[in-house]
Amino acid sequence: MQLKITELEEILSSKREKFRELFYRIYSIKTCIGEVVYPDRIEKQKIVRVTNKLTGESTLFNEVRANRPFNFKDEHFEEKEECIFCNPEELPKDTFGRVEGKYCFTASNAAKYDCKHALIVFKEHDPIVKRLEVLKDIFSVAKKWINLAGNGYPFFVWNCLWRAGASVFHGHAHVLVSEEMYSKPAQLLRVRKMYREEYKREYLEDVYAIHRELKLGFNLRGTKIFAYLTPVKEKEVIAISNDLVPLSSALYNILKTYYSIGVKSFNVAVYMPPLNEKDFYVMRVVDRGNVRVKTSDFGGMEVFAGTSVVSSDPFILAEELELVLESDPND
Numbered sequence: 204m205q206l207k208i209t210e211l212e213e214i215l216s217s218k219r220e221k222f223r224e225l226f227y228r229i230y231s232i233k234t235c236i237g238e239v240v241y242p243d244r245i246e247k248q249k250i251v252r253v254t255n256k257l258t259g260e261s262t263l264f265n266e267v268r269a270n271r272p273f274n275f276k277d278e279h280f281e282e283k284e285e286c287i288f289c290n291p292e293e294l295p296k297d298t299f300g301r302v303e304g305k306y307c308f309t310a311s312n313a314a315k316y317d318c319k320h321a322l323i324v325f326k327e328h329d330p331i332v333k334r335l336e337v338l339k340d341i342f343s344v345a346k347k348w349i350n351l352a353g354n355g356y357p358f359f360v361w362n363c364l365w366r367a368g369a370s371v372f373h374g375h376a377h378v379l380v381s382e383e384m385y386s387k388p389a390q391l392l393r394v395r396k397m398y399r400e401e402y403k404r405e406y407l408e409d410v411y412a413i414h415r416e417l418k419l420g421f422n423l424r425g426t427k428i429f430a431y432l433t434p435v436k437e438k439e440v441i442a443i444s445n446d447l448v449p450l451s452s453a454l455y456n457i458l459k460t461y462y463s464i465g466v467k468s469f470n471v472a473v474y475m476p477p478l479n480e481k482d483f484y485v486m487r488v489v490d491r492g493n494v495r496v497k498t499s500d501f502g503g504m505e506v507f508a509g510t511s512v513v514s515s516d517p518f519i520l521a522e523e524l525e526l527v528l529e530s531d532p533n534d
């Protein structure tokens with residue numbers, strides 16, 4: 204039987220008391236029925252809101268919206284503009300030079316987000332990366348750049364295509380080291396600290412255990428991967444590892460899943476511990492919608508309510524993900 208996010212309360216009620224206790228320690232669920240009166244009928248829509256009480260992340264799922272087709276049409280497109288990233292010699296460098304990998308290299312960002320900010324420019328023009336070795340190289344180059352950039356809080360972000368915020372088509376990611384930790388990773392760290400004090404447990408382990416029990420989470424050679432219960436937008440997947448480079452296998456499988464259902468524009472971010480500190484690396488990946496559609500996926504609810512309206516069902520996403528993970532050639 205297909206599990207559905209709109210039936211999360213029913214799914215929970217069939218679980219053991221101990222599990223429900225853990226679930227409701229972190230999450231709350233509100234289910235309601237919205238009614239639409241048409242001239243000839245009344246339509247009922249079941250809406251489920253999942254909230255992480257500790258982080259404040261909150262998502263609304265409407266079964267009517269969720270019933271909309273899952274797949275985009277897989278269209279091929281190519282940009283043949285004059286590409287600045289295809290001419291690497293002209294790109295600026297950092298004071299310590301460039302980090303050069305097999306499939307990518309760093310360039311100093313000409314209009315920086317923050318004081319320590321480099322671009323990781325892929326050697327291929329096409330941003331749709333399909334090979335594991337390329338992803339591995341991107342993370343290795345990021346790691347080397349972070350070591351050179353020195354003290355502070357490292358952060359990795361990749362905006363793929365314009366819907367995700369990229370201004371250049373050519374494949375590229377960003378790596379930063381900030382003086383103060385950025386707000387969302389800092390918030391996660393605060394929640395983990397509070398949780399450890401209160402429950403003597405690691406918050407991330409418990410969040411993963413919940414997703415695993417609900418068949419939303421998988422273990423890939425020590426990396427935990429899960430279709431997130433409170434996605435910031437469509438099809439968010441989280442992966443947790445002890446280092447940056449091993450996350451490339453998780454990303455490879457997540458992107459393979461995305462490509463298989465027609466997703467081309469996405470954001471990837473990695474929350475990282477400071478240099479020389481051992482802690483979890485948390486990767487977040489989210490679909491940013493159909494590249495052919497002009498409507499923004501972020502409306503007022505996302506911008507100001509902090510409660511995202513999401514169409515895709517994490518249970519369906521988890522099934523797609525599981526299929527891809529099962530055929531992982533690197534196993």
Ligand SMILES: [Zn+2]
Binds near residue numbers: 286287289327328
């Ligand atoms: Zn190019």
